Amino acid sequence: MLKLGILGLGEGRSTMSAALNSAKYELKMVCDMNIEVCKQRAEEFNFHQYTTSYQKMLDDPKIDVIAIYTPDHLHAEHVKQALLHNKHVICTKPFIDDLAQAQELLDLVEQTCKKVFVGQSSRFFEPAKRQRKDYEEGLLGDLITIESHYHADHRWFLEKPWALEQAFKWLYGGLSHPVDFIRWYMPNVEEVMGYGMISNNGKVAGLKNEDTMHFIFKATDGRIARVSGAYTGYTQPTQRDSGMSVILRCAEGASQADYHELRYAVTDKTGEEKIIYWGDKTLKYYFRFGGQSHHAGEYQNYLEYFADCLESGETAFPDIKEGIGTVALLQAMDRSLKTGQPVKVADILDEYQLSPEKLSA
Ligand SMILES: NC(=O)c1ccc[n+]([C@@H]2O[C@H](COP(=O)([O-])OP(=O)(O)OC[C@H]3O[C@@H](n4cnc5c(N)ncnc54)[C@H](O)[C@@H]3O)[C@@H](O)[C@H]2O)c1
Numbered sequence: 001m002l003k004l005g006i007l008g009l010g011e012g013r014s015t016m017s018a019a020l021n022s023a024k025y026e027l028k029m030v031c032d033m034n035i036e037v038c039k040q041r042a043e044e045f046n047f048h049q050y051t052t053s054y055q056k057m058l059d060d061p062k063i064d065v066i067a068i069y070t071p072d073h074l075h076a077e078h079v080k081q082a083l084l085h086n087k088h089v090i091c092t093k094p095f096i097d098d099l100a101q102a103q104e105l106l107d108l109v110e111q112t113c114k115k116v117f118v119g120q121s122s123r124f125f126e127p128a129k130r131q132r133k134d135y136e137e138g139l140l141g142d143l144i145t146i147e148s149h150y151h152a153d154h155r156w157f158l159e160k161p162w163a164l165e166q167a168f169k170w171l172y173g174g175l176s177h178p179v180d181f182i183r184w185y186m187p188n189v190e191e192v193m194g195y196g197m198i199s200n201n202g203k204v205a206g207l208k209n210e211d212t213m214h215f216i217f218k219a220t221d222g223r224i225a226r227v228s229g230a231y232t233g234y235t236q237p238t239q240r241d242s243g244m245s246v247i248l249r250c251a252e253g254a255s256q257a258d259y260h261e262l263r264y265a266v267t268d269k270t271g272e273e274k275i276i277y278w279g280d281k282t283l284k285y286y287f288r289f290g291g292q293s294h295h296a297g298e299y300q301n302y303l304e305y306f307a308d309c310l311e312s313g314e315t316a317f318p319d320i321k322e323g324i325g326t327v328a329l330l331q332a333m334d335r336s337l338k339t340g341q342p343v344k345v346a347d348i349l350d351e352y353q354l355s356p357e358k359l360s361a
Pocket of ligand 1: 009052
């Protein structure tokens with residue numbers, strides 16, 4: 001059984017639930033700098049080994065894995081500290097929000113032989129798993145193009161103290177999900193262009209960076225994809241639309257995975273058309289706390305996948321290289337928003353002396 005420590009107990013709540021329900025982990029300690037949050041989680045889960053000092057968790061030699069759920073701009077430093085203390089790392093998305101420390105983290109992984117896994121939760125939802133399986137089994141044929149979006153009325157998020165800081169960008173916090181999907185199916189995106197804006201709702205709230213964005217991508221083999229995010233406006237009824245969605249359009253079929261609705265639609269190469277929903281048991285597994293935030297089932301799926309990979313010696317994906325590749329693409333998207341021009345991912349990587357070869361699996 002792996003001994004786990006969790007840093008940051010907002011979204012880290014889902015990981016607490018996942019670990020406490022998993023036969024593969026023993027939760028050893030949780031940490032949040034806010035003592036009130038620690039106490040709230042202690043009461044919620046009847047789990048009292050908490051600390052407000054990350055150093056204390058790092059110094060515990062019994063802890064094998066640290067899972068990180070602090071604000072985006074702190075991930076790089078928190079991952080670095082965990083590696084320096086010889087821990088395996090699970091880091092929530094976005095892995096980091098700037099490539100400045102990417103090489104240092106890659107070097108640390110090599111020196112310590114510890115594993116870093118990006119907790120890209122949306123890959124671990126039921127419709128995403130099913131869509132991937134169908135695609136890998138060849139039910140749809142070769143991918144022509146992919147579209148993904150994450151649109152949500154996340155105005156509630158703006159009450160978090162870090163959401164109105166200059167460092168916070170929906171580009172990283174929100175679009176990291178659909179951009180990861182694009183790269184999962186089309187890893188070799190080489191160029192991107194897009195437009196973004198701050199909506200009036202975002203301006204009134206005091207948001208510093210874009211909350212509404214549309215992008216198109218071009219891959220090295222000429223294929224194209226598109227992605228969008230909108231975070232401060234209303235959404236349609238879920239029967240008609242989906243907050244997060246991935247559409248694969250392939251040579252012999254097409255499929256769409258809709259996330260929070262747990263809905264999957266597919267036309268496969270036999271011509272059969274299906275729409276699949278999952279029942280109550282699955283819904284309860286994913287949405288343990290009521291409502292649709294903190295969907296702990298995804299976290300349980302990825303925690304256990306990481307444990308299995310550690311045991312078998314296989315790499316758990318997205319690993320650090322794939323995570324950094326996605327951050328490079330996000331950074332190229334950010335540059336395109338600022339310049340109004342198409343941006344090549346290789347140019348961004350060059351600026352940090354990183355190369356696509358260094359990041360290939
Ligand atoms: N689906 C997903 O995978 C998903 C969903 C939501 C959030 N997230 C990610 O989780 C991270 C946290 O988001 P959140 O919504 O939980 O934010 P949050 O503000 O609710 O929680 C962050 C917590 O980290 C604590 N913290 C900050 N700095 C700390 C430090 N130095 N040491 C110890 N504790 C510290 C804060 O006190 C706070 O309780 C973000 O990176 C976000 O992108 C992922």
